Amino acid sequence: MWEREEVTPAADLADPTTGPPVCVLGLGLIGGSLVRALRDAGRDAFGFNRSGETVDAAVAAGYRASTDLDGTLDEAAATGAVIVLATPVTTIDDLLPTIARRAPGCLLTDVVSVKRAVAESVSRLAPGMRYVGGHPMAGTSQSGWAATDPALFRDAMWMVTTEDHTDADDWLTIARIALQAGSYVVPAAPDAHDRAVAAISHLPHLTAAATAAVGGGESDLALRLAAGSFRDGTRVAGTAPALQRAMLEANGIALLNVLSETIDRLIAARDELRDNGSVEGLVHDGHHARLAYEAIASAPPLPVTGVDIGAPGWAEELRRQAHQARVWMG
Numbered sequence: 001m002w003e004r005e006e007v008t009p010a011a012d013l014a015d016p017t018t019g020p021p022v023c024v025l026g027l028g029l030i031g032g033s034l035v036r037a038l039r040d041a042g043r044d045a046f047g048f049n050r051s052g053e054t055v056d057a058a059v060a061a062g063y064r065a066s067t068d069l070d071g072t073l074d075e076a077a078a079t080g081a082v083i084v085l086a087t088p089v090t091t092i093d094d095l096l097p098t099i100a101r102r103a104p105g106c107l108l109t110d111v112v113s114v115k116r117a118v119a120e121s122v123s124r125l126a127p128g129m130r131y132v133g134g135h136p137m138a139g140t141s142q143s144g145w146a147a148t149d150p151a152l153f154r155d156a157m158w159m160v161t162t163e164d165h166t167d168a169d170d171w172l173t174i175a176r177i178a179l180q181a182g183s184y185v186v187p188a189a190p191d192a193h194d195r196a197v198a199a200i201s202h203l204p205h206l207t208a209a210a211t212a213a214v215g216g217g218e219s220d221l222a223l224r225l226a227a228g229s230f231r232d233g234t235r236v237a238g239t240a241p242a243l244q245r246a247m248l249e250a251n252g253i254a255l256l257n258v259l260s261e262t263i264d265r266l267i268a269a270r271d272e273l274r275d276n277g278s279v280e281g282l283v284h285d286g287h288h289a290r291l292a293y294e295a296i297a298s299a300p301p302l303p304v305t306g307v308d309i310g311a312p313g314w315a316e317e318l319r320r321q322a323h324q325a326r327v328w329m330g
Contacts (some may be wrong), residue, residue: 019176021045023106024084025077025095027054029063029139030111031086032148033062038180042148045080048072049145070102071096077103082173084134088243088251092121101124109134109174112253113197114162115190119130130205131252132174133161133190135197136183143240152183158325162318166218168310175328184301184327187318198254203262205244206255208237296325304328 021044024031031174033048035058038045046064049055050142063328066072076083083099083106085092091114099108108131112118115133122131138156140147160171160179175185212234215222226273236244248255269282304321307314 003159011274018180019043019082019173021076021079021081022084022177023047023072023081025069025072025099026086026088026091027058027148028086028144029143029147029152030136031084032058032134032145033138033150033152034084034111034181035065036061036148036150037153038177039063041180043180044081046072046075046081054145062303069098073099073102075107080106082107082109082177083111083262084177088112088246089114089117089244092118093104093125096121096125100129106126106130107132107170107173109177111136112250113201113247114192115251119161121188130167130170130265132166133159133168134174134178135159135193136178136181137197137201138183143243150191151182153178156183157186157190158183159193160328161190161193162315162322164315165191166315172309175330176208179330186317186327187304189319192319192323194251195252195257198251199258202251202255203247205236205239205248206259207262208234209244212237226242288304301325301327301329 022034023036024035024045024047027035027047027049031049032054035045035047046066047058048066048069049058050067050069052067053102055065055067073083075081081103083103085095085108087095089112090118101108104126106129107131108122108126110118110133112133113135113248114134119131119132122129136153136156136158139153140152158181160172160175178185189300211230215226215230217236265285272281273279302325304318304326307317307321322328
């Protein structure tokens with residue numbers, strides 16, 4: 001089994017005391033876990049949440065949090081904090097005008113599972129703000145402050161938006177946050193990210209829902225007999241429906257494409273079973289794809305090499321190497 005120490009990021013980038021404070025808007029599973037991870041590591045981080053119950057729980061646990069959005073943003077502006085959008089994508093448009101008004105000089109990022117939709121909202125509602133998107137590939141089916149875990153991001157892949165016009169210093173600032181939370185940085189363009197997560201994250205939510213609905217609709221006998229394949233295959237269906245819908249519907253175009261391919265494959269498998277008594281094609285393709293995933297997931301992550309952040313073509317080269325499954329480690 002490989003050890004993380006073999007691929008530890010550069011010390012100056014991973015140092016949690018490096019960089020400006022971090023202001024997290026939304027203290028649910030992801031946002032709350034990020035505040036905890038950074039504060040526990042020694043970085044100044046504070047947060048906002050509309051729910052007084054959530055804020056009370058965070059404060060009781062020893063973290064800085066408030067229900068006062070204006071006051072939180074004023075502190076972010078005064079300290080030059082990085083602002084992290086960690087609320088459901090459906091709330092982003094309501095937040096951005098206030099952020100742009102009270103903290104226009106702050107660098108903005110997010111942990112939302114779609115990138116093009118957020119980037120378009122920032123461009124439309126906070127056009128003067130610097131923005132570098134992010135998405136940590138971490139989570140559970142639970143939600144809320146009670147589900148937060150400062151170790152949630154350890155060894156996770158954290159996508160950081162990497163476009164030709166991305167400012168190198170801003171990119172490094174956001175990448176550093178991901179490293180400090182314990183993650184690996186995956187550079188990608190927003191549209192490539194959205195296509196990828198539609199296939200490996202959003203589609204599984206729909207297939208999990210379908211499997212759960214079919215299994216649950218069979219009988220309680222089926223649910224009593226259900227074991228590992230049903231449990232693991234339907235885990236994400238346990239996520240709050242409103243959170244699932246917000247995520248899936250925000251990535252509608254990319255999800256439609258992979259959903260159409262899935263339906264085509266299932267129809268082909270149905271026809272093959274009906275006509276020939278076999279499901280060889282789909283099972284074969286799925287088996288080989290799973291083996292390819294296991295090979296990548298079980299090996300030490302390969303680092304991006306030969307890229308000087310800020311040099312001509314740096315963003316393009318990061319994206320190219322990311323498509324080879326390489327990660328940036330500083």
